[in-house]
Amino acid sequence: MTSEGPSPHGWRYPAGSLAFPHRDLLAIGKLERHEILYLLDEAEQWVDLNRRAAKQSEALSGLTIINAFFENSTRTLLSFEIAGKRLGADVVNMHAAQSSVKKGETLIDTAVTLNAMRADAIVIRHGSSGAVELIASKVDCPVLNAGDGTHEHPTQALLDALALRHALDGRGESADDFTGLTVTICGDILHSRVARSNLLCLQALGASVRLCAPPSLMPQGIAEMGAEVFHDFDAALAGCDVVMMLRLQSERMSGQFIPSAAEYHHLYGLTKERLDRAAPDALVMHPGPMNRGVEIDSEVADMLDRSIITRQVEMGVAIRMACLDVLTRSARGVEGWEAAR
């Protein structure tokens, strides 16, 4: 199966580039429900491919993808790199630590430089909210946001949705979207781009979202985004179908936001006993990397029938392949996508 072939879900969507009429993937907040579903459906073929022994496509053969990471990352960078390579593209990684950014070059100049190298797609992670959008406005090729400050991390939300869809499918609960599902996201909501992207994505797909954090880690005004806000983890868990735990950065655990890791675990750690308050077969998710014993107990993280944490990682590669494929179709002249830009 190649990306040029008919999509298995093609009947659901407008023809060609109308299914995803964006040059860039900057934020879930800029996408419509059907555009999110389109990316999820497009990713299914890559899930299949990734499970075969020979995992190679030539769809992006001859294209150059630059992963420009201005902030440290291991798993997201690796996931994007593997995704690009499996699609046959030439993938180059640029780490901020090795770049001229450290020498005082402005972000705009860096963007112009990357643009002059004629990449076919640029994947960017940056520590400042809105930085990826700023770079996108200065380059001529598709830009994928791999996380900007505390704003958004759209591919994380998409891979979480795909992992959740597969887990529900595996139980025979397949549905078009997540209507009727209650998802509880618990952790450092204030500083989490994953929480923001997931809130928007899950809501777009019909789920109701509960957010749980101590007040010091809960952003003001998030209730206006349609989330139900909790400070009591037990109450937030009651009857929910999915529990998504967020990583707590160690620098936030030393008194500024919460008194200690131990106290955080006491109030917000996902233990086996706490999980029992959720729906009987509630699923457990975590974007990783985990602080075992802080926000999540090993016993819970490793529950084979409930935890889908490793499946999230697997889906990450497929979703990023789908995004790279879809966003480069215009440049590759795929039929129906020529005029997308």
Added chain:
Amino acid sequence: MKQVRPLTIVNGRLVLPDRVEQGAIRLVDGMIEAVGDIAPRDGDETVDARGKLIAPGLVDCGVFAVDKPAFHFGGITRAALMPDQSPVLDIASRINFIAKSGKPDLWVHPLAAATQNLEGRELAEIALMRDAGARAIATGRQWIADSGVMLRLLQYAAMLDMAVITHAEDASLVGGAVATAGEMATRLGLPSAPAEAEALAIARDIALGEMAGARLHFRQVTTAAGIELVARAKARGLKVTAGVSPAYFMLSDLAIADFRSFARLSPPLRSEKDRQAVIAGIAEGTIDLVTSSHDPRGAEDKRLPFADAAPGMAGAETLLSTTLTLVRDEVIDMARAFSLMAAEPARLLGLDAGKLEVGLAADIAIVDPDKPWIVEGKSMAASAGNTPFDGQPAQGRVVALYKGGVRIGE
């Protein structure tokens, strides 16, 4: 350049302190010699205002740069310069230099830094700076966090009878925030601080000001809670005044959507509810004056991710047209608009200017209050075009400007 020949501007609508009326004004030796139902005398140069407004030149209390072309475009004949310069205006020689820098066609009134290097710790040589030409004291872009320092500053200022112009944001609550806490900041993932940071600072400074018996001016009062505190202090007879920039009655934090760094201001733009409170505060007289807070910033300061961009906007050119929107919306009348832009700031700074009164400086703007134009950042007179009003239609322009009876731009 000194005025050499008496000048009478006829056939205009005079913007007097309490009303607008048909009339003329006669300017002699750089001063207003007569105003009202008068006629030119033999030998006078005569200018026909063609029915436009004859208004006092604007007095802008709290700009961050001396930007003569922008000030003249906006009808500003006097500007009080914030001490946040490089180097800081914290010694008499710098004050002396700045006080002469714009003459003759723009008078710059330097504001003395309250503390050495604006660090909020040790008092600067305020009396020496006063005698070198400083018209008031300012804390700069920041609040003075140490209440002991602030009290001593206010006591000292009271002794010297100088107003203290303070920035009202509680620094420890604000931290590294670049937006007001709320839905917009949360959606954008920007570091934010609650709007209450302003009220906290105002409440403390009012308490200290009352103890010291000082004149206290809040340069920007932008929240409902802050305005209420100022109103209550005024009702109790305290010597408290408040200013605001047009951005806070024209825009809410919706303007920062898409990370538009031209809308990154200090204090940050507030909620729609606070914007409405600012308009009500102007209508009720709690807010005394408007200031452009003119702060031109080039691409190197603004073409950055929102949180990394410098705060501030180039506001001198839009001060008049944005304030006139309040007249068109019937929030205030024309006389009050020029009280906000000229008479009140002049009073705060102790200047013999800002009103059409005999014996005051002949700083005159002839204004067409209805003239339509488009704000265009790229072609502004200011040294940089960082305006959040870029591309928007505006109404109201200066037709001619006189400083000390001399036409500017001729």
